[in-house]
Amino acid sequence: MMKHLLGIVLLATSCIAAAAAERRGTGDLGIVVERAVGAVQIIDTTQRRVLSRVTGLGDLSHASAVFSRDGRHAFVFGRDGGLSKIDLLTGSLVKRIVQAGNSIGGAISDDGRLVAVSNYKPGGVRFFDSESLEPVADIPAAYGVDNELSKVVGLVDAPGRRFLFTLYDAGEIWMAHYPSGGVPKITKFAHVGELPYDALITGDGRHYVAGLFGEDGLAHIDLWADKPVVRRILDHYGRGEEKLPVYKMPHLEGWARAGDRMFLPAVGRHELLVIDATTFAEIGRVAVHGQPIFAIARPDGRQVWVNFAHPLNDTIQVIDTQNLEIIHEFTPGKAALHMEFTPRGENVWISVRDADRVDIYDTQTFERLETLPMDKPSGIFFTARANRIGL
């Protein structure tokens, strides 16, 4: 009898311990993509450590992620059409569907209910219920007289359950609006330019900008205009007449906003472009170490951190956004691919793929605070993204 009572007491005690261990905030969580092995590491930015690892996520080349509005779940978009819902608290895969043959990137609606995925094959965007991952809607990217399906890229969310995306083959931008309980509506912008390959939306959800692989310049839409239209900005942005050798096209999501300026990686040149954030006119250039890939602002906008294309991808430069000087340069290691700032910017996490490491730096002192072993880490995504427009 006593033995059984003791058993019950022990069980109750361990039960309380287990419950306490599982109960934690999610505002300081995130994931790091281990691309080669189809896994993600779940991390904690307060303790700066790994909490758990989730495997079996398929092909995670160019994988990205968005988060549920409570910060508990990550939705990971794989290259193989896989959409995986991960529970950050239990470190487990809740559900995985293969929703297309070949896909790239996704988004989540401002109310957190719709997850959207942009697909190369079949070309289009598919929408899923964020709770169940059940399909909700499908927009085939049919264009031209033959209704061919275009690859879709540059998918972002905008306020009011809106999504914008770009049809690579068609040279079009579409906006899908899914009012809660209302009738979906698609607005199409044609002839935006040749081969739009990537896009971004500004943090206020106002400006959508698509990069063009087939010609110079960028396509811009002011979504706050009474009648939004596409116009060309930065006419000379691109590979230019001479078609410069480009090791890797820069990521547009990397556009850094700092006050009334934006910083944009030049294509094929060792330069950042400084852009007026209101008119989108070029107002200056900054010479940098190599062909920039990402130029990312610290959340306060005081610094921009830049990484570079192969073979100069072992280096990071930090630029003061006010005097445009390079205030710091360091060499974390081969293939320093991705950077993610903590939400208030005191730290930055950097994946150093070829060194199988993620390094964490203090952005004031530039001191390395921690280094975490990972298997070929690439993208890093923190739950604070759930609270931001267009990420």
Add this chain to the structure above:
Amino acid sequence: MMKHLLGIVLLATSCIAAAAAERRGTGDLGIVVERAVGAVQIIDTTQRRVLSRVTGLGDLSHASAVFSRDGRHAFVFGRDGGLSKIDLLTGSLVKRIVQAGNSIGGAISDDGRLVAVSNYKPGGVRFFDSESLEPVADIPAAYGVDNELSKVVGLVDAPGRRFLFTLYDAGEIWMAHYPSGGVPKITKFAHVGELPYDALITGDGRHYVAGLFGEDGLAHIDLWADKPVVRRILDHYGRGEEKLPVYKMPHLEGWARAGDRMFLPAVGRHELLVIDATTFAEIGRVAVHGQPIFAIARPDGRQVWVNFAHPLNDTIQVIDTQNLEIIHEFTPGKAALHMEFTPRGENVWISVRDADRVDIYDTQTFERLETLPMDKPSGIFFTARANRIGL
């Protein structure tokens, strides 16, 4: 024996259920202050409901709150010098200290480790470890030849473990810098103007602006300058020569930024001022329903929502920040005191004190989605604030 085994199985089952119930994300949590009864309601912005209630928090007049960087804990600053740490997941009071005789407002460092409280009595700022609430540092606001202690107001955090605050009686602004593991440093700005009564810092941590009760104009510091100095902006901002009757001084934290403009409640006039966000010059005015108290931008900056001083405090107006038109006006009820937007702006929560209600609206359709009974609700604070600078 079987009976005991059954007991163990039942216990284990309920244990699993309890653990599952307690495990949840914190990104969609928040608190509503019930001022008269010294309590807070813990709410969920996804389900739009109350989760639990924490009582025994003392005098919550003008109470405000900040959050731990994981979003699990709220730090509530009462008027009676009380500092309460609340666990949003368990709905319990972790610790409460009375750290001064009379206090107003607080802040948390960008790394989440230091909680600061601004005190009227004894005048100064006290710092506490966010884990333990043990005292870490104390800055008495001593000024003048007699080293009198000034009331402290307008306390905010800035990047790099910095805090700014204003000495009401002394007419000074101080910046305290607590480098992690380094030596604390205080920078003092004297003669900023008469009776600075409140202040704000912009969302990028760059501009600190203090309102003056004793004279017109505002004191401004550009913290990004090589040598930050105080200058006067908006010379005519204030009660003016005629000393207009002012029912309530507007809150400066309510300054709304929308793109390159800011919207500022006029003092004593039925107007909002439109300010250039770079130069801080006035560029226009908008006529509104009454003396504005808070003018708060929806997170995307497309709309500004305004509430008003007594006796016109039953009304809210919504202004389009682009064409400056009032696009919506409604009457939630007597004493519509506070508004808090969900982080991506799709909903707004409004406390209607005299109706003992919190109402939740869709910001696109202006439809009321939910109404929650509360006891004289005032301030509303969501965990997403943990990810923002200067809140």
